[in-house]
Amino acid sequence: MAAPLLIGTSLKMYFGYQKTLDWCRQVTDIARQHPAVTQGHAALFIMPSFPTLSPVLEIVRDTDIRIGAQNLSDQPPGAWTGEVSAAMLAEMGCRCVEVGHAERRRHFHEDETLIAAKTAQAMANGLSPVLCVGEIEQGDPDVAASECIRQVESALTDVPQPRETDLIVAYEPHWAIGAPQPASKEHISAVCIKLQAWLDGHGGGRVIYGGSAGPGLLSRLEGSVQGMFLGRFVHDASAFEQILDEVMTLHDASR
Template identity: 35%
Template sequence: MRKKIIAGNWKMNLDINESKQLIENIKNSEFDKDKEVIIFPPYVFLQLAEEELKDTDIRLGAQNLCQYDDGAYTGEVSAKMLKALGVDSVLVGHSERRTIFSENDQVINTKVKQGLENGLRVVLCLGESEDIREEAKHEDFVREQILKGLDKIEAKIGQLIIAYEPIWAIGTGKTCDPKDAEKMCKFIRDQLASLYGQEFAEKTRILYGGSVKPENAKELLEKENIDGALVGGASLDSKKFLDIINYEV
């Protein structure tokens, strides 16, 4: 059985005191230990988070990484730097990186390689725009993202996590119908099976991300092929985040 993941992507939010308080609220509260919890703070708070999370079961993730090992890349952060800060997982290809910062599939593919080769678990984000969904081209679009994002990558079981995040449901208040979300996550699992085999596909966890809230968490996360949630805005509120973690199946 695949262990559920509840991951909080803070994006570019909170100051240092707010970040410290949020972590303390989460780690000092009762939460379901049968679920894996990951937080993804901004780069500048990773060291703070690493210190605060010592002796807890909460894992630390980074929101992005550079596609290069090291060198003259002002403003970038490498996989080795993240590892040195106790980072366990890294987001790659989040829709905001693709749409706002123009990261294409080639760049994302290189970042996936960097993360895996440096021992990080990579959370590869996939998802379509509302126009593509309305044109019924969402499966073709996501298949292309998978094929290009994982091109020439030999991933081992447990190294790769997929996050399906329909762009039109991120920060908009809209949520993909749970049945449609389940259908797409099953589709993604089938694509992984064709690339890496059935065992890999069955053991790889696929998250849903797109306006996940306490009110809709149970309906989404009880689906067979949805193995957790990548939570945005609700992860900035410890009560809401804990309510999502502690949803009852």
């Protein structure tokens, strides 16, 4: 059977504590009964804010939904006030962690050295990095693909080979994040196909797309991505159900 499509979301800092738990319960209820999930065609991950990780892990306990943090320290445990270690996230039951998101690069000045150290910390502790890469300005997809490959290579600098932890690469063109609509399907497909080919030849990994993604996009991408990294357009949890319906339709069409 083909690998399940990865359908994930970061809640960024949008929701409060209670709203996060309510939303996660809704999505978990959808996942429990949706054939795309129960038949193994979709694998879900959710990245809520740090203070909600523990109760959210409890909400999804009897499911295969992966929970991850939106950030981690680049350092092993020690005297790093205010930071959260990969070791603690893994101990809690997190299975993935976001690294290199455009908002962290832009607003928190995370550079490639820091992103490489965070990626290495994640992998050394068995957390799959959801490594976000993308070009800043809209332009030619070949140039964008080269830039993304360069960013992935740079992020993997400190990771020992062969890699022992799954890598998820989220292609998120900065200009398409928080926008009214995603990048065009031609642009997304052109970049993701090149990025996936590069990963296939360099230790593996799976490319998903994020940036104003919502219901309908997965179907339009016709198999050129391995999943979606969702934001605002799944804040209404029913959108998750629509996307899982698409996964099912894609699966049925491929038989």
